[in-house]
Amino acid sequence: MSAFDAHRAIDAVWRIESAGVIAGLVRIVRDVGLAEELAQDALVAALEQWPQSGVPDNPGAWLMATARHRAIDRVRRDARLARKQEQLGREIEVERQLAEPDLDAALDDDIGDDLLRLVFMSCHPVLSTEGRVALTLRLLGGLTTSEIARAFLVSESTVAQRIVRAKRTLAEARVPFEVPSGAERETRLASVLEVIYLVFNEGYSATAGEDWLRPALCEDALRLGRIVAELVPQEPEVHGLVALLEIQASRSRARVGPSGEPIRLLDQDRGRWDHVLVRRGLAALERAERLGGALGPYALQAAIAACHARARTPAETAWSRIAALYDALAELAPSPVVELNRAVAVAMAFGPAAGLELADQLVSEPALRGYHLLPRVRGDLLEKLGRVDEARVEFERAASLTRNARERELLLARAQASR
Amino acid sequence: MRVMILLKANEDTEAGVMPGEQLLTEMGAYNEELVKAGVMLAGEGLHPSSKGARVRFSGSERSVTDGPFTEAKELIAGFWLWQVKSMDEAIEWVKRCPSPHEGDAEIEIRRVFEAEDFGDALTPELREQEERLRAQSAAQQ
Numbered sequence: 001m002s003a004f005d006a007h008r009a010i011d012a013v014w015r016i017e018s019a020g021v022i023a024g025l026v027r028i029v030r031d032v033g034l035a036e037e038l039a040q041d042a043l044v045a046a047l048e049q050w051p052q053s054g055v056p057d058n059p060g061a062w063l064m065a066t067a068r069h070r071a072i073d074r075v076r077r078d079a080r081l082a083r084k085q086e087q088l089g090r091e092i093e094v095e096r097q098l099a100e101p102d103l104d105a106a107l108d109d110d111i112g113d114d115l116l117r118l119v120f121m122s123c124h125p126v127l128s129t130e131g132r133v134a135l136t137l138r139l140l141g142g143l144t145t146s147e148i149a150r151a152f153l154v155s156e157s158t159v160a161q162r163i164v165r166a167k168r169t170l171a172e173a174r175v176p177f178e179v180p181s182g183a184e185r186e187t188r189l190a191s192v193l194e195v196i197y198l199v200f201n202e203g204y205s206a207t208a209g210e211d212w213l214r215p216a217l218c219e220d221a222l223r224l225g226r227i228v229a230e231l232v233p234q235e236p237e238v239h240g241l242v243a244l245l246e247i248q249a250s251r252s253r254a255r256v257g258p259s260g261e262p263i264r265l266l267d268q269d270r271g272r273w274d275h276v277l278v279r280r281g282l283a284a285l286e287r288a289e290r291l292g293g294a295l296g297p298y299a300l301q302a303a304i305a306a307c308h309a310r311a312r313t314p315a316e317t318a319w320s321r322i323a324a325l326y327d328a329l330a331e332l333a334p335s336p337v338v339e340l341n342r343a344v345a346v347a348m349a350f351g352p353a354a355g356l357e358l359a360d361q362l363v364s365e366p367a368l369r370g371y372h373l374l375p376r377v378r379g380d381l382l383e384k385l386g387r388v389d390e391a392r393v394e395f396e397r398a399a400s401l402t403r404n405a406r407e408r409e410l411l412l413a414r415a416q417a418s419r
Numbered sequence: 420m421r422v423m424i425l426l427k428a429n430e431d432t433e434a435g436v437m438p439g440e441q442l443l444t445e446m447g448a449y450n451e452e453l454v455k456a457g458v459m460l461a462g463e464g465l466h467p468s469s470k471g472a473r474v475r476f477s478g479s480e481r482s483v484t485d486g487p488f489t490e491a492k493e494l495i496a497g498f499w500l501w502q503v504k505s506m507d508e509a510i511e512w513v514k515r516c517p518s519p520h521e522g523d524a525e526i527e528i529r530r531v532f533e534a535e536d537f538g539d540a541l542t543p544e545l546r547e548q549e550e551r552l553r554a555q556s557a558a559q560q
Contacts, residue, residue, distance in 0.1 A: 008507045009507065009510075009511065011505075011507055012505065012507035012508045012510065012511035013511055015504055015505070015508050015511075016456065016508065016511060016512070112455070142504075219502060222457070222502070223457035223458075223502065224457070225457075226454075226457035227455065227456065227457045230454060230455045230457075231455075276460055276461055276500065277460075280460065280461075
């Protein structure tokens with residue numbers, strides 16, 4: 001094997017194994033920053049040795065064993081240097097763990113549990129949202145700092161800083177490496193799902209910049225969602241979230257026109273939807289519903305997306321069902337954005353006048369003051385009602401509010417057309 | 420990126436010999452690992468080519484040949500559709516697959532063409548690739 005081939009193979013192994021290795025190390029050293037450093041040391045050792053020795057049969061176990069030896073060395077050395085009571089305590093703890101005769105077997109069995117603990121830790125509410133996202137992508141998504149920076153349109157040093165700060169916060173807050181239980185579990189799980197959804201949305205609809213779509217982030221989020229779904233398969237909302245992401249991702253190909261302009265759902269060529277993802281989305285939704293989670297916030301949104309996915313043509317869309325699902329969603333998680341979507345569904349089910357009545361009630365809503373979709377929806381409905389002058393004002397207003405360059409062009413074109 | 424993993428047929432799969440219990444168990448565990456890693460999108464095993472058919476195109480003519488077809492090594496016995504980060508990741512996963520038949524076996528990895536997904540945001544590399552493909556197919560006509 002040439003050194004170049006070996007490096008490519010090591011990269012791939014790292015991509016597959018790093019999250020599990022780091023998770024296993026956090027369990028031993030109880031510190032995310034140190035665990036990641038040790039894992040990196042093991043990676044360096046692999047880069048030195050594998051080009052000569054070849055990739056071992058079980059590369060994950062090799063990396064873990066190497067990192068564990070470094071962990072012992074490190075903890076012993078630190079304890080010798082500092083002689084701090086706490087570190088001596090940690091040394092004793094590590095020695096105790098390493099003395100367990102069936103440690104290897106235990107590691108294999110617990111890898112899923114450790115991963116889940118790491119998921120909950122990386123998405124801990126004590127961290128800033130940005131910190132959670134960066135740490136999750138780095139530790140669990142296997143992304144490099146520079147990949148995260150490119151995806152989020154920030155500098156590499158900003159991402160590095162977010163990660164350092166997040167690790168420090170976790171250490172200072174003494175966040176335990178555990179799967180939360182009881183009442184805490186629900187809010188902690190919600191935080192995990194939120195991080196995944198944020199990453200997906202960042203890719204699905206870039207909030208700034210020229211590109212409408214940054215598909216790699218959507219793929220990362222989907223992959224994380226699928227992994228978490230198998231780590232907590234009994235949690236219906238995880239499947240609800242995965243269903244929502246799969247169905248939304250199924251439209252990626254169809255939602256951008258040849259010159260990069262966005263194409264609205266009802267105007268999309270449904271033949272270009274990705275039917276593998278549609279099928280996976282519908283299956284995940286069924287799983288959520290079977291677990292009694294049909295009324296969870298993500299499952300409801302997925303059910304709405306599924307109504308569109310099941311309709312072979314826009315005319316076949318079950319709008320009254322969608323309006324009812326939005327009713328349920330508005331009750332569960334009241335928000336002006338949900339109300340706006342409900343207005344759209346009502347307009348489709350019961351006519352533009354009924355929808356406009358709902359949308360008009362949102363005009364004074366402070367949360368929607370800078371939100372481009374409100375004037376866009378009102379523009380749509382006014383246009384359908386033949387009130388073109390009012391519609392034009394709304395489209396122009398929407399164009400001035402959107403941060404997406406291509407969407408702005410599209411809205412200005414519509415304003416032009418309603419003259 | 421997406422890859423299609425093609426498991427080549429051999430005399431046994433073409434003869435309709437079903438995999439033994441041990442292989443089924445190992446394959447089950449492997450598939451579970453793929454699902455847990457978020458890699459697996461779809462996958463199926465295929466009946467022998469004796470239950471298949473081929474349609475040949477020649478101008479406006481269409482002629483149908485029923486299976487079985489010869490040259491087992493050129494035939495497909497099963498496939499997976501995976502979502503991976505790189506071709507190297509796909510190779511690494513394939514290496515971890517239990518040996519699919521008695522004796523020699525071959526698994527082929529093919530990238531699924533997704534350039535159109537990128538719309539106008541085609542990277543220069545992909546754009547160049549597409550243009551190269553167009554030039555090649557034009558040259559072959």
